[in-house]
Amino acid sequence: MKEIAILNILRLEDVKKTYNGKCALSIDSLHIKSGTICGYLGRNGAGKSTTIKIIMGIELPDEGDVYFLNNRINHQDPGYKKYIGYCPDYPAVFEKLTVFEHLNFIAYLYGMDNKKEIESIIRKYIEHYEIEEYENTLIETLSRGNKQKVAIISSIIHNPKLLVYDEPTLGLDPLSMKQFKTMLNEYTQNGGTVFLSSHSLDTIEEIADSVTIIDKGQIVRNNIAVNDIRKALTSVEDYLLSVVEK
Numbered sequence: 001m002k003e004i005a006i007l008n009i010l011r012l013e014d015v016k017k018t019y020n021g022k023c024a025l026s027i028d029s030l031h032i033k034s035g036t037i038c039g040y041l042g043r044n045g046a047g048k049s050t051t052i053k054i055i056m057g058i059e060l061p062d063e064g065d066v067y068f069l070n071n072r073i074n075h076q077d078p079g080y081k082k083y084i085g086y087c088p089d090y091p092a093v094f095e096k097l098t099v100f101e102h103l104n105f106i107a108y109l110y111g112m113d114n115k116k117e118i119e120s121i122i123r124k125y126i127e128h129y130e131i132e133e134y135e136n137t138l139i140e141t142l143s144r145g146n147k148q149k150v151a152i153i154s155s156i157i158h159n160p161k162l163l164v165y166d167e168p169t170l171g172l173d174p175l176s177m178k179q180f181k182t183m184l185n186e187y188t189q190n191g192g193t194v195f196l197s198s199h200s201l202d203t204i205e206e207i208a209d210s211v212t213i214i215d216k217g218q219i220v221r222n223n224i225a226v227n228d229i230r231k232a233l234t235s236v237e238d239y240l241l242s243v244v245e246k
Ligand SMILES: Nc1ncnc2c1ncn2[C@@H]1O[C@H](COP(=O)(O)OP(=O)(O)OP(=O)(O)O)[C@@H](O)[C@H]1O
Pocket: 019, 020, 024, 042, 043, 044, 045, 046, 047, 048, 049, 050, 051
């Protein structure tokens, strides 16, 4: 039993979602292995964001189930979200708070109550992303990239078991991208799991352990090891292009 829980932190089974009579998602099975970085790839409109919204309970599936650590997620009871960090493709931040106030508030929402510990985690990440000078700055006055860094820090501040990211690096400069990759590597070395939807295939190739590919709402490849793609002397980009329908 324990082994199964450790193997797959998240599972989607027979999940279907229709918008206006049109099927956006029809997933027989999608598994995310614990302790890995899994890249979630697919063309525009393939269904990546819809999958992620269903995992996060932002959208409800018409059919099917999502299991987190082998427990079926009941969207009436959002307690599981305490163990997941989420970052959408836009900076989901409270614009009228300062960077420090915002991160402090997020920590509070996640039920963290040790003031010293919260401050030290906030400092660790704002130093990591080199945004110390904005600590007391109103978020609404930050650049898009810096807002996105605040959103990324918000997703990891409570040390979740799983990070679910939907194009989280839009607007990040190359140095910040490097800081993002370092953060994810450290996070997985400490047992965390990442499900990362991205069109940045260089990043996926560099940091992901595996890729899952969605096309026209269906999973066409699940958990293919990036090492195996490399062994086949192909890039993640060429692999993706060979798998999705033209
Ligand atoms: N709220 C909605 N109402 C109607 N259709 C929707 C809605 N949200 C998504 N869709 C449709 O569902 C399908 C999947 O969209 P989704 O946003 O999940 O794709 P994606 O893979 O994330 O694309 P992208 O790479 O462009 O972000 C698309 O056909 C889209 O038009």
